[in-house]
Amino acid sequence: MTDRVTVLRPAIQAALDKGGIDAICEIIAAQEVTISKLEARITELEKRLNKNSSNSSKPPSSDGFKRTKSLRPKNTGRKPGGQPGHPGQTLEQAGNPDIIIPISLETCPECSSDLGSEPVLDLEKRQVLDLPPIKIQVTEYQAERKICPQCGKPFTATFPANVCGPIQYGPAMQATMSYLNVRQLIPCARTAEVCQDLFGHRPSAGSVVQAVVQCANHLAPAVDEIREIVAQAPVLHADETGIRCIGKGHWLHVVSTGAHTLYSYSPHRGAEGLAAGQVLPDYNGILVHDFWSSYDMLDIDHGRCNAHLMRELKAFVEDGHAWAGNIITALIDMKEAADQARANGETEIPDDRLAQLQKPYDDWVAIGLEAHPERPKQSGKRGRTAQSKETNLLRRLRDKREEVLRFTTDLQVPFDNNQAERDLRMVKVQQKVSGCFRSDEGAKRFCTISSYISTIRKLGLNLMESIKSAFNGDPVKFTS
Numbered sequence: 001m002t003d004r005v006t007v008l009r010p011a012i013q014a015a016l017d018k019g020g021i022d023a024i025c026e027i028i029a030a031q032e033v034t035i036s037k038l039e040a041r042i043t044e045l046e047k048r049l050n051k052n053s054s055n056s057s058k059p060p061s062s063d064g065f066k067r068t069k070s071l072r073p074k075n076t077g078r079k080p081g082g083q084p085g086h087p088g089q090t091l092e093q094a095g096n097p098d099i100i101i102p103i104s105l106e107t108c109p110e111c112s113s114d115l116g117s118e119p120v121l122d123l124e125k126r127q128v129l130d131l132p133p134i135k136i137q138v139t140e141y142q143a144e145r146k147i148c149p150q151c152g153k154p155f156t157a158t159f160p161a162n163v164c165g166p167i168q169y170g171p172a173m174q175a176t177m178s179y180l181n182v183r184q185l186i187p188c189a190r191t192a193e194v195c196q197d198l199f200g201h202r203p204s205a206g207s208v209v210q211a212v213v214q215c216a217n218h219l220a221p222a223v224d225e226i227r228e229i230v231a232q233a234p235v236l237h238a239d240e241t242g243i244r245c246i247g248k249g250h251w252l253h254v255v256s257t258g259a260h261t262l263y264s265y266s267p268h269r270g271a272e273g274l275a276a277g278q279v280l281p282d283y284n285g286i287l288v289h290d291f292w293s294s295y296d297m298l299d300i301d302h303g304r305c306n307a308h309l310m311r312e313l314k315a316f317v318e319d320g321h322a323w324a325g326n327i328i329t330a331l332i333d334m335k336e337a338a339d340q341a342r343a344n345g346e347t348e349i350p351d352d353r354l355a356q357l358q359k360p361y362d363d364w365v366a367i368g369l370e371a372h373p374e375r376p377k378q379s380g381k382r383g384r385t386a387q388s389k390e391t392n393l394l395r396r397l398r399d400k401r402e403e404v405l406r407f408t409t410d411l412q413v414p415f416d417n418n419q420a421e422r423d424l425r426m427v428k429v430q431q432k433v434s435g436c437f438r439s440d441e442g443a444k445r446f447c448t449i450s451s452y453i454s455t456i457r458k459l460g461l462n463l464m465e466s467i468k469s470a471f472n473g474d475p476v477k478f479t480s
Helices: 002-019 021-049 170-183 188-199 203-233 271-277 306-318 322-341 352-369 389-399 418-434 442-458 461-469
Strands: 145-147 152-156 235-245 250-254 261-266 286-289 303-305
Touching: 170 203, 170 442, 170 461, 188 203, 188 235, 203 261, 203 442, 235 271, 235 418, 235 442, 250 271, 250 418, 250 442, 261 271, 261 306, 261 418, 261 442, 286 418, 303 306, 306 322, 306 389, 322 352, 352 389, 418 442, 442 461
Parallel strands: 235 286, 286 303
Antiparallel strands: 145 152, 235 250, 250 261
């Protein structure tokens, strides 16, 4: 404070000498304006620091070790752990064990009497699940060479179509290398190390890359079938995420359902990127997505991700805006009503009940806009007038009301876009492990194989057998 007075004293004295009280008032007014701007800037920076995955679109990985509060309702009455009806998972004894080792009871443990000739009353069974020794199996094909006695020419018997060279890896080994590298995201050198540790044979990193290349080629027809299926889905989820490729920021897009996944790669995020998967330009169903503006260019019915909206609303709740908390409550009430209707086998929420549920949403959006009215356009200035973040969100809730609440009017539309977001999680893990893709072709191969693997897992099929069958020229037929 003393330093500030020392600095201001000459300015105040000069103002007195020059203009008296009026000049001092001008200095104070100018300082108040500066202080007001600095306070607003500090408030904005504090809001940025308080952003996390629960109140913004920031990824959970940016939260560090700080736990965020869930948006789910509290005090639901449910106990921790598995809920009634959850199937659970536990070890169960096999009905047909591979090996049976009998344990005889020859003498009495107490009196040492001979029990060898006594009848067996019952058997107590205990089973041990373990892996047999795993090693590379070498199969040698020996094609006979003979000379035809009729024409005198030498001929060699034809090798099987999938035996192409003097030495090569078979379908199971190629499937394993592709699986470890693409699905488990183990780099090529470490994939070779895993093979050495598990199978006693170390392939080269180049062999791993070649297996992935061949895998993508074999799976391409199956992924074309996935593309046809998702293009006909009545409801489709869409999302995108940034990736690094050849040292540049590119994009990986996904369109998916609960049973099928299609990834595509593009250097672009907008319309050109959305078209890379060859689905969205001509799609005619309901597309569920966030508020990225490029999706709005598609002339289709839209469903909005309410999980995104609730995170934004939570940030305003933390700023003390009551209307934001009440809109969250209204959205949760509507979600619970939609979930209950589906559980009851209903195809829609009755109109009177729907109107009752939607009214609080409309009322609180209107109240929010009264508290944060739109700023009028200033004459002489080009472009749109900048609005506050509160106003921008409330206008979206108002203008996109039909799309935000579509999950209440069409029960096949979900409340959020979690399906697409879950399908993108492994992509982010891949980027954290590998850092980037080294080529466009590498990114496209990753999309092809990941589309097949994700779909296989959703359908509950045996993953390794499905990949191996593709190397044998018979990938899973999704359209049959």
